[in-house]
Amino acid sequence: MKKISLNDIAKQLGVSKTLVSLVLNGKAKQHRISHEVCNKVTELAKELNYKPNQIAKGLRTGKTNTIGLIIADIANPFFGKLGREIEKEAANHGYRVIFCSSDENPANSQKQIEMLQQGQVDGFIIAPPAGSENQILSLKRNRTPFVLIDRNFPDIDTNYIVVDNIQAAFDATSHLINKGYKKIACITLNVHLNNMNQRVLGYKQALIENNIPVDEELIKMMPFTHEKDDIVEAVKQLEPGNKAKVEAVFFATSKLGIMGIETLHSLGLHIPDDIAVVSFDDPDAYKISQPPVSAIAQPLQEIGQESVKVLLDLMNDNQSETKKIVLKAKFIPRRSSGA
Amino acid sequence: MKKISLNDIAKQLGVSKTLVSLVLNGKAKQHRISHEVCNKVTELAKELNYKPNQIAKGLRTGKTNTIGLIIADIANPFFGKLGREIEKEAANHGYRVIFCSSDENPANSQKQIEMLQQGQVDGFIIAPPAGSENQILSLKRNRTPFVLIDRNFPDIDTNYIVVDNIQAAFDATSHLINKGYKKIACITLNVHLNNMNQRVLGYKQALIENNIPVDEELIKMMPFTHEKDDIVEAVKQLEPGNKAKVEAVFFATSKLGIMGIETLHSLGLHIPDDIAVVSFDDPDAYKISQPPVSAIAQPLQEIGQESVKVLLDLMNDNQSETKKIVLKAKFIPRRSSGA
């Protein structure tokens, strides 16, 4: 079944393809095409099930109606849910989404951006890995529309949509303190992402504000390619039997949290009696966990919608002022922290 | 920063763009371009950081190097992980992936297929929703390369990669029987997908083979747009206090399982003492659940890799014989079923 083109319709009706194009793009009146001809065209187009070739359109107009989305890992439920929201909002505006998982590796995101920049997408939504500053600067330089999500680079003036990580971590930690826990550990990633830094910052602020000394020994930084073993090692050091006598732990990501909780269970520790737990992000796993895990839920729908909207604005009228949006994340106390 | 084209390079060197194109596509020898000129071209191309415009290339060659992936929901960890494997394998072969979530709604997948067929993708990988038979037939008719995954239509001769759902469900149910459970319920989806049908079939076969009568009352079909409430209702009917006196339950998807387990917990039921649980699919949630949930793990990497390979074969040399691949899923006993 050969695809039919503007030309096919034009020939069958004995008119020019210009006319057909104008009619099908709703510019008939504007160009004074007679009603009669106009109807004939639309009818035949429908009959032949004409669908404009987006590639040709893209070449001519320079628009692809496609967004490039670069995240850490689509298999990670946090990014999966966020990706879904972005897909949804994009579709509402007639845009498709190409997904790329960078694995937090700047070399990967570099390749992916370059690949998609070859005329394949109109703009980017990016969760930039640590060390990708130059890529972001390069995008700015050649005026490619883009929005950062999840994290941003404080030193680079860009559009971004993030949550208030400090506040969220502060809330979660304060909650633990209010529940009477004092020896609180923090397990985070050994990676220079400002969202991660801020989570630790919020944790520390809550301690300080409650006159609890910050013990750097209780802050465990995992390599960002962390595997089960790393977590097991870190968690073991937190065992109440150890000198640290940790009473509670704050996991800075759900991936860390899931592995960590699995480890706590396998060590025979009871949550929250032996050790209380709170975590950033709120995957399904936390809801069915026994006990359910206290978590910080990010407003994924809002992040998704806003990022698409900001990007579309950007692509339409190249406004100069950058949009910096900081949303609130919500702490949900559950039984893992004695709630 | 204006994008530079073949023409720019050609002009700067005072040669034709044909020559530049040939050189950069490695056809220099074939077309007897002199070494000298050849070098000049490659050097300048590198210097100017020339990247061919994929849209133009696509228009001319009819190839986009893009795959359309249509699944139920990228936010569902099963599809998230599968999507990731597909993305990875596609990237290995120089292909990008456009993700579309159909929500199991055939009208959505219809729109998505039509949208992407307008010259945007070279082929499709599809988890077809119930009721999308006509779309699949239509793809066959106009010779669009595609592969089905996760489910297929037995009456339509297509390429597909699925797991042996009957065997997997049989294994899981047999395991429960071996553990001494006799009153085993099955919670599945009220949807005409052959993978779902087969899961119920495997469940029944295991009962029959062990001389346990199949009780249709114990097979609960959820509407495919199921929400929490539906599950709660169904699970409540399974309470040991009820006349059914159910001892164990087999969830046919992880989404059902997660909601179901949450409900069992909220009813104050203990797993596995009050009721044992096994489930199709193996999300992270099952690993940190207390007790961990016995699950059927699908070979996601293999499904992803095979589907991309089959599709690429299809796109390259339009072979006529359809590839039907059935992989084995692996049952993993955990404590939720007394293991």
Added chain:
DNA sequence: CTATTTAGATTAAACGTTTTAGCAAAATGA
């Protein structure tokens, strides 16, 4: 010395659109 081959390049068409500029006929105005 002429005819043919070869080396090394170029021209131009094509892919399917959109869009600018313009044309001919009809209608209007003086």
Added chain:
DNA sequence: TCATTTTGCTAAAACGTTTAATCTAAATAG
């Protein structure tokens, strides 16, 4: 009646590639 405007439509260029068809000059063959 002639000039001007309006109506309805078309031609052709352009987007950046690829590729089939040529073309010229030099080299080789007879």
